[in-house]
Amino acid sequence: MAQAVPVLDFHQLNVIYNEGEPNQVHALNNVSAKVYPGEFISIIGPSGCGKSTLLHTLDGLNRPSAGKIYIDGVEVNGPGGDRAMVFQDFALMPWHTVFDNIAFGLRLERKSKSEIQEKVMHYIRMVGLDGFESKYPHQLSGGMKQRVGIARAFAVEPKILLMDEPFSAIDEQTREIMQEEVLKLMLHEKKTVIFITHSIDEAVFLSNRIFLMSVRPGRIVEELTIDIPYPRTLETKLLPEYQDYKSQVWNHLKGEVKRQYQRGEA
Ligand SMILES: Nc1ncnc2c1ncn2[C@@H]1O[C@H](COP(=O)(O)OP(=O)(O)OP(=O)(O)O)[C@@H](O)[C@H]1O
Numbered sequence: 621m622a623q624a625v626p627v628l629d630f631h632q633l634n635v636i637y638n639e640g641e642p643n644q645v646h647a648l649n650n651v652s653a654k655v656y657p658g659e660f661i662s663i664i665g666p667s668g669c670g671k672s673t674l675l676h677t678l679d680g681l682n683r684p685s686a687g688k689i690y691i692d693g694v695e696v697n698g699p700g701g702d703r704a705m706v707f708q709d710f711a712l713m714p715w716h717t718v719f720d721n722i723a724f725g726l727r728l729e730r731k732s733k734s735e736i737q738e739k740v741m742h743y744i745r746m747v748g749l750d751g752f753e754s755k756y757p758h759q760l761s762g763g764m765k766q767r768v769g770i771a772r773a774f775a776v777e778p779k780i781l782l783m784d785e786p787f788s789a790i791d792e793q794t795r796e797i798m799q800e801e802v803l804k805l806m807l808h809e810k811k812t813v814i815f816i817t818h819s820i821d822e823a824v825f826l827s828n829r830i831f832l833m834s835v836r837p838g839r840i841v842e843e844l845t846i847d848i849p850y851p852r853t854l855e856t857k858l859l860p861e862y863q864d865y866k867s868q869v870w871n872h873l874k875g876e877v878k879r880q881y882q883r884g885e886a
Pocket residue numbers: 637638645647665666667668669670671672673674836
């Protein structure tokens with residue numbers, strides 16, 4: 621899948637919170653990687669290693685203390701319409717309907733009323749929420765709320781989707797269904813996805829590459845290619861190579877968590 625021009629290229633990113641203060645935290649340490657169009661990258665690493673920090677830095681919500689981020693070869697220094705986030709806790713606006721939550725970013729971009737109507741309904745259908753457009757978030761299940769979060773991110777038509785543990789607040793069965801659906805969407809809509817998860821199974825199932833991070837200050841210590849063709853289905857999970865990849869990721873994590881214990885941080 622690797623092509624010459626990365627859609628996302630981040631170079632020597634460092635993030636230090638509260639720099640120079642007694643409570644200084646060095647969250648990211650020289651994190652670099654290249655991501656190519658259409659890739660599905662999962663980031664996995666021990667708790668507190670800096671995964672969310674990395675995602676928020678790539679989105680432009682956090683300013684790195686040092687390092688550079690390029691999208692299609694052009695340096696970026698803040699948020700932009702080329703990236704959209706899907707949050708773990710859905711981050712929907714409770715006072716807005718499903719329609720208005722999904723329309724939010726399009727209105728910010730000052731799209732015309734008819735374009736907003738057409739796009740919002742397209743993405744509502746895409747995530748299977750037809751008929752729910754006038755409902756409010758409290759009237760939806762966790763899985764449905766996250767469908768709204770996904771539709772909202774797709775609606776602004778970003779090149780890169782940044783997903784921060786999007787299924788961790790969803791029950792196990794819905795999670796498995798959503799994993800398959802996200803893969804279908806990603807292949808159909810040709811998005812590049814950066815996905816944080818604590819689930820080894822989810823990372824292996826979804827990704828063509830997994831970035832394995834060290835304990836804090838987080839670094840990418842290994843890039844593991846998952847050489848199983850798409851489309852993947854629940855049957856994919858029965859393949860022997862699937863289990864091998866899971867063991868490789870698990871062995872990495874076990875090693876890092878042991879290091880965390882030895883440092884007295886876990
Ligand atoms: N705004 C902040 N100010 C100060 N420290 C922060 C801030 N945000 C995160 N941290 C610290 O930076 C480190 C990395 O946090 P981050 O949330 O990025 O890790 P993570 O790998 O996503 O964690 P988890 O797996 O538990 O979700 C942690 O020690 C955290 O306490």
